[in-house]
Amino acid sequence: MPNQHLFISLCNLIFPCLNLITHEQESSSSSTTVSQLPTSVILQIFFKLPTHSIIRCKCVCKSWHNLISEPYFNNTYQLNYPFTSIVRSDHKTITNPLDHQSFYILEIGLNDEVTPTPFSPNLLDFSGDGIIGITGSCNGLLCLVKSPQLENESRGNYVHNRDSIYNNQTVCIVNPLLAGGCVLLPDVTRAENIRDVVYGFGSSKSANVYKVIRLVIKYVFVGVVGHEIQVSGEIFTIGVDSKWRFFKDSSIPCYTFPCGVSLDGIVHWMGDDRRSGLIYAFDIAREKGNRIPIPPGLGDDAGNIVLAVWNGNLCLTDNSSEFQVDVWKMNRYGVADSWTRDIILKNQIPSDLRNFPLIPITTLMNGDLLMSRVYGQSLISFDPKRKKCRKYGDFVVM
Amino acid sequence: MAAETGTPTTLTLKSNDDELFSVAESAAILSVTIRNMVEDGCAGGVIPLDNVDGKTLASVITYMNGISAIPADEEKKKSYRDKFLSDKDFETLADMVLAANYLNMSCLMDAVSAKIAQVMEKKSVGWVRRKFGIENDYTPEEEAAVKEEHKWTFEGVETDDDN
Numbered sequence: 001m002p003n004q005h006l007f008i009s010l011c012n013l014i015f016p017c018l019n020l021i022t023h024e025q026e027s028s029s030s031s032t033t034v035s036q037l038p039t040s041v042i043l044q045i046f047f048k049l050p051t052h053s054i055i056r057c058k059c060v061c062k063s064w065h066n067l068i069s070e071p072y073f074n075n076t077y078q079l080n081y082p083f084t085s086i087v088r089s090d091h092k093t094i095t096n097p098l099d100h101q102s103f104y105i106l107e108i109g110l111n112d113e114v115t116p117t118p119f120s121p122n123l124l125d126f127s128g129d130g131i132i133g134i135t136g137s138c139n140g141l142l143c144l145v146k147s148p149q150l151e152n153e154s155r156g157n158y159v160h161n162r163d164s165i166y167n168n169q170t171v172c173i174v175n176p177l178l179a180g181g182c183v184l185l186p187d188v189t190r191a192e193n194i195r196d197v198v199y200g201f202g203s204s205k206s207a208n209v210y211k212v213i214r215l216v217i218k219y220v221f222v223g224v225v226g227h228e229i230q231v232s233g234e235i236f237t238i239g240v241d242s243k244w245r246f247f248k249d250s251s252i253p254c255y256t257f258p259c260g261v262s263l264d265g266i267v268h269w270m271g272d273d274r275r276s277g278l279i280y281a282f283d284i285a286r287e288k289g290n291r292i293p294i295p296p297g298l299g300d301d302a303g304n305i306v307l308a309v310w311n312g313n314l315c316l317t318d319n320s321s322e323f324q325v326d327v328w329k330m331n332r333y334g335v336a337d338s339w340t341r342d343i344i345l346k347n348q349i350p351s352d353l354r355n356f357p358l359i360p361i362t363t364l365m366n367g368d369l370l371m372s373r374v375y376g377q378s379l380i381s382f383d384p385k386r387k388k389c390r391k392y393g394d395f396v397v398m
Numbered sequence: 399m400a401a402e403t404g405t406p407t408t409l410t411l412k413s414n415d416d417e418l419f420s421v422a423e424s425a426a427i428l429s430v431t432i433r434n435m436v437e438d439g440c441a442g443g444v445i446p447l448d449n450v451d452g453k454t455l456a457s458v459i460t461y462m463n464g465i466s467a468i469p470a471d472e473e474k475k476k477s478y479r480d481k482f483l484s485d486k487d488f489e490t491l492a493d494m495v496l497a498a499n500y501l502n503m504s505c506l507m508d509a510v511s512a513k514i515a516q517v518m519e520k521k522s523v524g525w526v527r528r529k530f531g532i533e534n535d536y537t538p539e540e541e542a543a544v545k546e547e548h549k550w551t552f553e554g555v556e557t558d559d560d561n
Contacts, residue, residue, distance in 0.1 A: 048515035056551040119550045
């Protein structure tokens with residue numbers, strides 16, 4: 001229950017009156033009344049239901065609704081859940097928050113069957129036009145960022161000065177399982193000449209906190225002609241801070257991949273500094289950035305390298321080569337020698353996926369790595385023992 | 399414990415409707431509740447299980463014997479559990495989950511609760527209320543609102559025509 005305290009402070013914003021109604025009484029032995037199943041047994045059953053079924057159970061009665069909406073339930077469900085549920089969104093879709101069909105849940109069942117379901121998180125507090133993207137997830141909570149759509153850009157013209165986009169981003173935390181609304185974060189700090197902004201979201205078990213990290217990479221003009229890159233960060237602790245806090249860290253890379261990957265209280269971004277790949281790791285509890293060793297011989301374009309978590313280890317796919325995709329896994333955290341590589345030859349990959357970077361998503365029940373292409377919903381899994389790829393059913397959600 | 403003598407020890411279990419069952423100690427101690435009683439020295443006499451009826455206990459013992467006869471092979475154990483639970487109706491499963499909870503048998507608890515989850519996964523809200531004996535305490539307006547809010551979870555739900 002390490003996160004319970006802050007979950008409550010977060011969830012109180014969502015549900016002002018949460019009362020767990022329990023009926024802890026032992027059942028009599030009669031077979032006909034199931035009604036007195038103790039809450040602990042009900043929970044054991046709930047933990048084994050896929051996400052859409054558990055949410056439907058909120059409609060059964062008020063006490064089930066409250067039980068499922070309980071922050072403690074949500075935490076424990078994440079830990080006990082035999083299925084994997086992944087919320088994805090098509091980042092490229094312009095989303096009307098009242099009609100956000102671009103969100104869907106991939107539920108992976110006990111036999112690794114994948115069920116995609118479009119779903120509508122309640123984002124009413126997040127209304128207004130813009131592009132909504134998922135920038136991080138942790139313990140069932142999602143961090144969403146909405147960027148305004150510039151008028152010129154919606155007509156297809158790229159706008160070079162992106163300050164008005166980044167300065168007007170709004171950030172919210174939403175729990176699609178609790179599904180009761182979202183927590184809106186205060187306005188971000190304004191800056192000029194921004195080159196890129198990336199986000200990360202993570203929790204620290206030891207410090208009982210959820211934090212959103214925002215890395216800002218901007219140009220600083222030097223003299224008449226030159227410019228250099230300046231990096232800084234902002235941090236927001238959910239339920240504690242009333243505004244973003246600035247932090248400076250010279251180890252933030254000049255270029256980073258948009259979404260931070262959260263593992264054991266540390267958020268990771270793939271980045272590069274002038275074409276040398278690196279992983280930037282930010283410790284949520286200590287609020288301290290660090291660089292951790294990358295695999296040897298990694299491709300030199302960080303844009304082709306995607307981080308993820310696989311079987312509890314940091315992993316990445318390197319899509320730089322024409323002939324193969326390298327899947328690297330760091331078997332002991334922070335140890336450079338512990339990176340191991342599996343190679344997927346492109347000719348093993350179904351032809352419609354072959355020419356796209358593979359994005360690792362999650363570990364399947366059988367230990368395989370589930371991956372998708374960057375855009376679109378095609379999925380493949382990689383079996384590290386047999387060194388084989390398998391295509392998942394092609395489905396269209398939208 | 400039993401291993402010292404070399405001959406298998408047999409325990410006698412008593413259900414709450416006074417049926418007596420003999421079971422090998424090695425199988426019975428899959429239940430942590432029974433194992434604790436054995437360790438506390440209750441094994442000589444009859445072990446009373448006040449929260450389990452005879453019909454359910456017979457079933458649990460069948461499971462204990464079946465699963466402990468399988469060597470350490472998780473796949474075979476899993477397929478035994480699947481087969482064992484495949485023909486059980488909802489009421490029987492509910493009795494078994496309670497028994498597994500009382501007897502503190504985590505492997506049976508996991509298997510039965512997973513089976514119940516599998517059975518109810520696609521069932522309607524009405525089915526769940528009936529089977530779990532739950533009274534609908536939503537007003538019609540509240541129920542309509544909560545169903546509307548979670549409308550997307552109703553896709554693929556079986557029609558509500560079975561008992």
